[in-house]
Amino acid sequence: MTTPIERLAGLVIGSVESVAPDEIRVLIDLDAPHATALNTGVPSAFPRLNGYVLIPNEAGATVGYISWIGIERSPYPKRSGLKDFGLIDLPFPLRKMTISPLGTLTTRRPDKSAAPLFELHRGVAAFPSVGDQVLIPSHEQVQAIVGANEPDRRVQLGTSPMAGHAPVLVDPDKIFGRHLAVLGNTGSGKSCTVAGLLRWSLGAADRQLKDGQLPNARFIVLDPNGEYARAFEDMGDRARVYRPGDAENPFVLPAWLWNSHEWSAVTNAQPGTQRPLLTQALRNLRAGRVVREPAHTKIVRQLRLYRTKLNAFRADGSGASFTGFPGNRNAGQTLQNLSTVLQSYIALVPAGPQQQGLQTIINEVDQAVARRIWNNGNGFNDFAVTDFDPIVPLCDAAEQRFPAVSEESTSGEDLPLPFDITQLADTIDDLSADNTGNANVANFVSFLTLRIRSLLADQNLRSVVAPEDEVDLESWLDDYIGADDASNGQIAIIDLSLVPSSVTHIVIAVLGRLIFEALQRYRGLHEDGKALPTVLVLEEAHTFVRRGSRDDQDNMSASVLCREAFERIAREGRKFGLGLVLSSQRPSELSPTILAQCNTFLLHRIVNDSDQDLVRRLVPDNVGGLLRELPSLPSRQAILLGWATPIPVLVEISELPATQRPLSDDPDFWDVWSRKAARSIDWEEMTSDWVGDGDDD
Numbered sequence: 001m002t003t004p005i006e007r008l009a010g011l012v013i014g015s016v017e018s019v020a021p022d023e024i025r026v027l028i029d030l031d032a033p034h035a036t037a038l039n040t041g042v043p044s045a046f047p048r049l050n051g052y053v054l055i056p057n058e059a060g061a062t063v064g065y066i067s068w069i070g071i072e073r074s075p076y077p078k079r080s081g082l083k084d085f086g087l088i089d090l091p092f093p094l095r096k097m098t099i100s101p102l103g104t105l106t107t108r109r110p111d112k113s114a115a116p117l118f119e120l121h122r123g124v125a126a127f128p129s130v131g132d133q134v135l136i137p138s139h140e141q142v143q144a145i146v147g148a149n150e151p152d153r154r155v156q157l158g159t160s161p162m163a164g165h166a167p168v169l170v171d172p173d174k175i176f177g178r179h180l181a182v183l184g185n186t187g188s189g190k191s192c193t194v195a196g197l198l199r200w201s202l203g204a205a206d207r208q209l210k211d212g213q214l215p216n217a218r219f220i221v222l223d224p225n226g227e228y229a230r231a232f233e234d235m236g237d238r239a240r241v242y243r244p245g246d247a248e249n250p251f252v253l254p255a256w257l258w259n260s261h262e263w264s265a266v267t268n269a270q271p272g273t274q275r276p277l278l279t280q281a282l283r284n285l286r287a288g289r290v291v292r293e294p295a296h297t298k299i300v301r302q303l304r305l306y307r308t309k310l311n312a313f314r315a316d317g318s319g320a321s322f323t324g325f326p327g328n329r330n331a332g333q334t335l336q337n338l339s340t341v342l343q344s345y346i347a348l349v350p351a352g353p354q355q356q357g358l359q360t361i362i363n364e365v366d367q368a369v370a371r372r373i374w375n376n377g378n379g380f381n382d383f384a385v386t387d388f389d390p391i392v393p394l395c396d397a398a399e400q401r402f403p404a405v406s407e408e409s410t411s412g413e414d415l416p417l418p419f420d421i422t423q424l425a426d427t428i429d430d431l432s433a434d435n436t437g438n439a440n441v442a443n444f445v446s447f448l449t450l451r452i453r454s455l456l457a458d459q460n461l462r463s464v465v466a467p468e469d470e471v472d473l474e475s476w477l478d479d480y481i482g483a484d485d486a487s488n489g490q491i492a493i494i495d496l497s498l499v500p501s502s503v504t505h506i507v508i509a510v511l512g513r514l515i516f517e518a519l520q521r522y523r524g525l526h527e528d529g530k531a532l533p534t535v536l537v538l539e540e541a542h543t544f545v546r547r548g549s550r551d552d553q554d555n556m557s558a559s560v561l562c563r564e565a566f567e568r569i570a571r572e573g574r575k576f577g578l579g580l581v582l583s584s585q586r587p588s589e590l591s592p593t594i595l596a597q598c599n600t601f602l603l604h605r606i607v608n609d610s611d612q613d614l615v616r617r618l619v620p621d622n623v624g625g626l627l628r629e630l631p632s633l634p635s636r637q638a639i640l641l642g643w644a645t646p647i648p649v650l651v652e653i654s655e656l657p658a659t660q661r662p663l664s665d666d667p668d669f670w671d672v673w674s675r676k677a678a679r680s681i682d683w684e685e686m687t688s689d690w691v692g693d694g695d696d697d
Helices: 004-009 139-145 172-177 190-208 230-238 260-267 274-286 295-315 327-346 353-372 391-400 421-435 439-457 459-465 473-480 501-525 558-576 592-597 609-616 621-632 669-673 683-691
Strands: 012-020 023-028 052-057 060-074 092-108 117-122 133-135 155-160 166-170 180-183 219-223 239-242 491-495 534-538 578-584 600-603 637-642 649-653
Touching: 052 139, 092 139, 117 139, 139 166, 155 190, 166 172, 172 190, 172 578, 180 190, 190 219, 190 230, 190 534, 190 578, 190 649, 219 501, 230 239, 230 491, 239 473, 260 274, 260 439, 260 501, 260 558, 274 421, 274 439, 295 327, 295 391, 327 353, 353 391, 421 439, 439 459, 473 491, 473 501, 501 534, 501 558, 501 578, 534 558, 558 578, 558 592, 578 592, 609 621, 621 637
Parallel strands: 180 578, 180 600, 219 491, 219 534, 239 491, 534 578
Antiparallel strands: 012 023, 012 133, 023 092, 052 060, 052 133, 060 092, 092 117, 155 166, 155 649, 600 637, 637 649
């Protein structure tokens, strides 16, 4: 029977030769294992790059990973017997290695009778000294290093090939609560990792529950390539898939859910004239005002509008709003516009008192303008309050001659109140005609309405933003974020592959904003301010949240709006229970703001130099050497680092069955060429579906 000291001595493989904060050089003993260690309880490969060693000290043991192994020539032989250094001898090969300190391994006992448990803490409590012994860790210590025995780590990602294939587990609160980035080149296994992470998380929750209960979990996958539907087919009603035009679960994002900024971005509305008209049209439609109102309703509204403006002039004690430039010009143009607008309405009302009331106002306004105008109509002298006083009571009298028009409650242009999107372009046309008599302005606005009508003419988009069946906000949130107690399933997959590419950015921006605002309001209405944990997965993130540029500062494009929506989620989502999972093959193109808010990374194979440089800057200097393996990582292997793990760990991701993998396989060129795999073509059927003729039969 061996004593503890003897067992400890059997694990010694060398001694410290030099120490630096980020690098410790070790001289390996002559009798240390050359390929396989048999003294750790189970056969272990040693020495091996990215393996682990221990250096005992007063705080426990410093954990280091092996970053370099080599042979150096000694000028004299190192012998275990007599030190006969006086003898002439040839240079003697000595094995050496470099290790990078990662953390400190300590022990604790839950109670006196229990066996000691190992715990890993990030950071080095005490650096070793020259001559200290270096040990190969036991199987139990290796498992503690990769976190296999920690109770909060409930979701297994895979195993660690560098730690005797010990299981690698993560705490869902850490990996989802502070955002996760899954990065790697095409074909490295990113999509399978994301799909597996969702399945394994739900599986871990299933094992925790009893009596057939299902997890109260919410995963929302924004899938621009249509990859994930197959991955969760076997889960039945626990995963719901929404596609544009789908008969059973159509993806809808009604236009009334879009705010004014999103409409401005998708229509490219210019700030001078188009954007204010678009905003006013949205406000009117959300307030329930129809576009083709009776003439008397429009007239009364115009009378009230200009009466308010004239009263503002009368109430201005300083006179700054109607004297001096540009006050006198603004007052003159206001009166001219009132005359022009009322003149355009006279023909819409029958001859009689109504028409006479309007004509009286026009005459009084024209006289006031004639008194102040000069320079052939190009300028105005200062106005006086007496110019406006007679006009206001005339507006009151004219209004009394028309049927009563109720004062409708006003609505903000951004409130999610339903309205008929087909009236938006007509409403803007009417507002343009009512508020200006300028043909050039009307032509400029016509470009905006043409873009709106063109968007709605696309059948694929129309089915999304203007669905035939009515949708209310409550049912929309129920479908896409999840019902109470997750009774309609834990995973919502939104297949965006058939959404026109010209509006994909804005669709994803609206989805992200709505999910964030819903969870924000949930916490605000909850009695004790508790959040609703939800995970939002964004595939192909580099396409939708690209790095910004200086030109974006004054630009309200769809891509800028999309990036800003997800930057806000990355910064503030954690407070409201919204975790973000980004999957990307080009990390260097991602928004730095979003990447900086991701606290955990799963790094698959990355070959591009700029992407590697960016990733190296995300990790501490003393573990940067681990990332040199990124270009050569095989499929399914990844480096886990960040908040969810005390030290970076090389993980072999658990393999999914073929039926549970996303549709991201490489194309089978040779099998198709050699007719081993059939590929029949029916262009007619596809064309019919493409142009929207599929329902004509």
